[in-house]
Amino acid sequence: MGIARKMREMNEKSSTIRKMFEEGLRMKAQFGVDNVYDFSLGNPDVPPPARFSQILQQVAAEERPGVHSYMPNPGFMATREAVAARVSREQGLKLAGTDVVMNCGAAGALNVIFKAVLDPGDEVLVPAPYFVEYGFYADNHGGVLKTVACDAQFNLDLNAIEAALTPKTKVVLLNSPNNPTGQIYPAAALNELGALLDRASRKFGHRIFMVADEPYRNIVFDNNTVAPFMQASTNTLVASSFSKELSVPGERIGYIAVHPDMEDKEALLSALILGLRILGFVNAPALMQRVVARLDGAAVESGVYAQRLAAFCEVLDAAGLEYVRPKGAFYLFPKTPIADDARFCALLQDERILAVPGRSFGLAGHIRLAFCVEEKVIRASAEGFKRAVAAAGKL
DSSP states (O other): OOSOHHHHHHHHHHHHHHHHHHHHHHHHHHHOGGGOEEOOOOOOOSOOOHHHHHHHHHHHTOOOTTTTSOOOTTOOHHHHHHHHHHHHHHHTSOOOGGGEEEESHHHHHHHHHHHHHOOTTOEEEEEESOOTTHHHHHHHTTOEEEEEEOOTTSOOOHHHHHHHOOTTEEEEEEESSOTTTOOOOOHHHHHHHHHHHHHHHHHHTSOOEEEEEOTTTTOBOTTOOOOOGGGTOTTEEEEEESHHHHTOGGGOOEEEEEOTTOTTHHHHHHHHHHHHHHTTOOSSOHHHHHHHTTOTTOOOOHHHHHHHHHHHHHHHHHHTOOOOOOSBTTEEOOBOSSSOHHHHHHHHHHTTEEOEEGGGGTOSSBEEEEOOSOHHHHHHTHHHHHHHHHHHHTO
């Protein structure tokens, strides 16, 4: 077989979510769209805000020579300055446009960061559960993903993190609000973590970066807010995108923001910009850069997801499933009534309900449910959840 062994192994690890999504397409064709309850893929279905569509039309109409040409690799300066102003508000610091590098989504941003900072064998430490593709991103650049358990509420376990740090640790990667749990890490925990990493950096004789993956920052519930990571340590980078808050994941527009007071910042920025080019991204999409530069805070209304969350909690409560109520993003991560989460997903599939086993996110005994679907789909799944739980009780 001509396919690389590593790619075959990675494909086996990564395929669960996509397999469930593809199975959903097959089942919808067989049983009808209204008779399949697909919670497998975090693909936002809420329409983009009207402001986005208006600006997109305006920008598309502005045809002039060179408008679709290459620009400097880190992006249009007007876009970088607009994003810097946004990040400055979120982080409570003053960033300049030169502190921002535009990227092809948050995934592209993380790959560029890892390319810039990882040497072969360096470790990326991440709390579990976590987004499965983090491991692939680290491996792309010679790194090793190392996981550390959270507490029962999916909060950071600082003692466990401290115990997991080694001389090979180069990055601690945090996702808040978290995929798959919806947990938001409080400012006090981040500040303690920042101090811990600063001490470890001195101990090991090299910098340990805190990297914040923040594509769900503006999708929060119950008056929760996302703490400013950059307040915790000057060795912080933020990787984010507009995919979720604008419902435009296919447009692949994101960015990296570097702490304005980071030591040797210019050297790191140069490495990030070089990484963007040599990885083949070259630059973030020009059209989308011009659009996001003018958005001025436009985003989808989180209230839509909050209503869906409330509906899903009713469904899970009625089925007797335990869960930690998410504070943001659009995922629930309930416990399964049997230890084998893949087996429980099979029981759900018998009810035409599609969920992803928690083992795909580094924590078995749970399932991930994406509630970026219409509320009527969530409510229509209620009896199927009850039957699946009942079937699990008979095993």
